[in-house]
Structures are given as structure tokens and as C-alpha cells.
Amino acid sequence: xxxxxxxxxxxxxxxxxxxxxxxxxxxxxxxxxxxxxxxxxxxxxxxxxxxxxxxxxxxxxxxxxxxxxxxxxxxxxxxxxxxxxxxxxxxxxxxxxxxxxxxxxxxxxxxxxxxxxxxxxxxxxxxxxxxxxxxxxxxxxxxxxxxxxxxxxxxxxxxxxxxxxxxxxxxxxxxxxxxxxxxxxxxxxxxxxxxxxxxxxxxxxxxxxxxxxxxxxxxxxxxxxxxxxxxxxxxxxxxxxxxxxxxxxxxxxxxxxxxxxxxxxxxxxxxxxxxxxxxxxxxxxxxxxxxxxxxxxxxxxxxxxxxxxxxxxxxxxxxxxxxxxxxxxxxxxxxxxxxxxxxxxxxxxxxxxxxxxxxxxxxxxxxxxxxxxxxxxxxxxxxxxxxxxxxxxxxxxxxxxxxxxxxxxxxxxxxxxxxxxxxxxxxxxxxxxx
Ligand code: PMP
Numbered sequence: 001x002x003x004x005x006x007x008x009x010x011x012x013x014x015x016x017x018x019x020x021x022x023x024x025x026x027x028x029x030x031x032x033x034x035x036x037x038x039x040x041x042x043x044x045x046x047x048x049x050x051x052x053x054x055x056x057x058x059x060x061x062x063x064x065x066x067x068x069x070x071x072x073x074x075x076x077x078x079x080x081x082x083x084x085x086x087x088x089x090x091x092x093x094x095x096x097x098x099x100x101x102x103x104x105x106x107x108x109x110x111x112x113x114x115x116x117x118x119x120x121x122x123x124x125x126x127x128x129x130x131x132x133x134x135x136x137x138x139x140x141x142x143x144x145x146x147x148x149x150x151x152x153x154x155x156x157x158x159x160x161x162x163x164x165x166x167x168x169x170x171x172x173x174x175x176x177x178x179x180x181x182x183x184x185x186x187x188x189x190x191x192x193x194x195x196x197x198x199x200x201x202x203x204x205x206x207x208x209x210x211x212x213x214x215x216x217x218x219x220x221x222x223x224x225x226x227x228x229x230x231x232x233x234x235x236x237x238x239x240x241x242x243x244x245x246x247x248x249x250x251x252x253x254x255x256x257x258x259x260x261x262x263x264x265x266x267x268x269x270x271x272x273x274x275x276x277x278x279x280x281x282x283x284x285x286x287x288x289x290x291x292x293x294x295x296x297x298x299x300x301x302x303x304x305x306x307x308x309x310x311x312x313x314x315x316x317x318x319x320x321x322x323x324x325x326x327x328x329x330x331x332x333x334x335x336x337x338x339x340x341x342x343x344x345x346x347x348x349x350x351x352x353x354x355x356x357x358x359x360x361x362x363x364x365x366x367x368x369x370x371x372x373x374x375x376x377x378x379x380x381x382x383x384x385x386x387x388x389x390x391x392x393x394x395x396x397x398x399x400x401x402x403x404x405x406x407x408x409x410x411x412x413x414x415x416x417x418x419x420x421x422x423x424x425x426x427x428x429x430x431x432x433x434x
Contacts, residue, residue, distance in 0.1 A: 008052060027407065032388075037403075044069075044071045045069045046070075046414040046415040059400060061412050065274040065278060067278075067320065067412055068414060069415070070414070072319075072320075077319075078318065107252065107270065109267065110288075114308075116282075116285070118281060119271065119273035122271045122285045123148040126269050127239070140204070141180060141207070143185060144214035145185065146208070147241050157182040165177050186223050186375050202231075210360055212244040216358055231268070247324060269286070272285065275320065276317045278319065281307070330361055334362070337411045338359060340420050340423060343420065344366060347428035353431045356373075362410055362412065367379070367382050394423075
């Protein structure tokens, strides 16, 4: 079955003339997997339809935000009502307080919150805040974790262990990343070494607790515990980037998942995005009062935004949070995601395809590898050509997964049992071709 991609081709040709690479965010261009991106015409529930009118089961969900699926009636109604009241004021609204209160109610370690418009902005400001609050410059990040495209975070490991990084983008001067140490994820020895060498100068350690930007890789419990201990011991702030995992892997985010194994565990600053905006441009960062009060207008750390706390976005976020805090929501989502992952595993096993997969809440990842990887280097041992065959095989069968092997997948409340079964059937067919 080859879908007719004519109109997608035509739109891509048109797009390339006016938008660099034809897209407004690089991964959408299908560069890794080849072929023509699908231009989305509309979406409903777990599906979207491309420019040819072909339907796909959507496992990207806008890269995480669409946890209720597309066009949830309660969310739609809240957004429509908010839009009639005004798009943007540049003045405070009650709804911003309501959203902040709703988020803080679920995060005991977080006492205050500031709303911004993108995960990039939230991550960038969290770093500035950690530096401002500690009076230090150095930060630790891990290879394979993505925290948005702020200059200081566009950095990869240098050669050798625990070194300062090199920019991963042109236009980022080496001086801008000279304070960013890049370490291997889940590598305890490197972590110890970095704090032993740089401890008194480290402002903060930023990490994805379950990394969703190298597909799906969990930080081990030991690694998580040690990150917390070393930050506390050296006076550095532990920054949890839960833009992807927040309200997605559990109501309390990945930090609540780790708190099951590490009693009392909490980060100092949490960065949020995606689900809290329900698909609208909205993100946030929060932490203890003493840290958050370092922000302008109270403190010396500057941050601002014309569209911050946007009234339509906050309405969308609030309506989304209302749905996902209903009793049983996460249990049902988790069970459904397990069924998908277990079904894929069984199909791969039957076809003799090496396959490892994992999930938490409504977020999952799978690898054409025998074992789950623990870091970026291991993720990148995946066979790219085989992944591309799998990707296109699924796409041809109406199943849309991330067009790159280093991205996670997302299940929504709108995915039905029939969608999960159809996805497993499609994968079983493709596995036989691999
Ligand atoms: N942090 C993480 C963990 C992310 O996954 C992303 C985006 N995928 C970001 C930050 C950046 O968010 P945004 O794209 O909204 O700027």
C-alpha cells in the first residue's frame, strides 16, 4: 500500500522556497529517514490527516503535549471561550494564578512558578537562575539530553572524560559554552570526577530524568541519587528538565517516579512545558521560594516575556490538567502504553528482530537493539537503515512514529484498543520484512 504523497510533495516544494528546509523545526523535514514530510491538514482524537487526506495513528502528539489526543471537547470549549475574552493583554490575569496553583498542587518541592512560552525559554532561564542564585558559572549537562536551543546548552562532549564541551551549532562561540561540562548519562565515575574537580564552581546540574531526546533512556536510581547528593554536598542546584516527562510519565512527573525509590527525593528547580500547555505555547520553571525570588522584579535575575502566561494558552493548559488529574487517568494511560509496548516486543520476538522497549506513563521508546541503552553512545549503536525501513513501513500502513531513532513516542488518552491493535499488526508485518 503506497499512499499518494503528491500533495505533500507539492507543499514541500512550495515550503522549501520560503522556509529554510521547508520546515519550522528541523526534525519535521524527514532528513534522517528520507521521503516527504506529511503536511497535517487536521487532527482529531488519536489521528491526523495529511494533505492527501490519508489518516495516520499519531504517536507523536506534537512531541508530547497532546496527552488527551487532538480536539478534546472540554479543552476546545475552554480555548474558544478564552479566545473570545481576548488573545493577549501584557497584564496579569486570574487564570495565570489558577494554572500556577494547579501545577504547584502536584509538586510538593515546588513553591513558586513562572510561566513562559517555550521549553527553550524555560530551560535557558533555569540556568540563568541557578547561576544567579549561586553566584557560580559552571553547569553540568549530559550528552543526549536536550534542553532547548539556548546557546550555552548547544554543546556536546569534548574528547576525553568530563571535559568542557564543544558547540553543536555554528553561531555559538566557544566562549559561550566554556562553562558547560558535558558528561555521559548514567556514568557515575564521570559524575564523581566532575564534582571532585569543579565542585565549588558548579551552579547547577541540568538533566532529563528520563531522557526523551535520545529516544527513551532512564537515569538509573543510583545515578539519580548521586546527582542529588553531589549537588547538595557542593551547593549546586539540581535542575530537572521535565518539559517532556512532566504530567506525561506520571502526574508528579519523573521526579515522583524516582521518589518511589529515593524517599524525599526532589530537584531544586523543575522545568516544564508541553502537556502544561495542552498544545499551546506555554512552559514554566519553578522551585523553592528562596530561589524563585531571585527573579525580577523581586531579585537580580532578569527574565520577561510579551506573551508569557498568555490567556488562551493558560486556558488550554488548565483544561488539559483538569482532565488528566481525574482519578484513574494515569493508570489507564500507563496500562494502554504497556499493551502497545508488550505487543511490539512480542511481534519483534516472533519475527526474530532484536528489539528492546520501555515506557513510563504515556511515554515510550523502542530500539532495534538486544538491550535497552544507558547513554547516547549506546543509543547511537542502533541500526539507522533498519529503523528507516521500520519507520516507512509503519507510515505506509498509517502509523506515524517519530521520524528519527533518537526520539521518544507518546500515547494519548484518545488512542483506543483498536488503534493499539492496528499498530501492533502493522509493526508485525514490517518486522517480517526487516
Ligand atoms: N527540554 C526538553 C526535555 C524537551 O524535550 C524540549 C523539546 N522537545 C525542550 C526542552 C525545548 O522545548 P521547546 O521546543 O518548547 O522550546
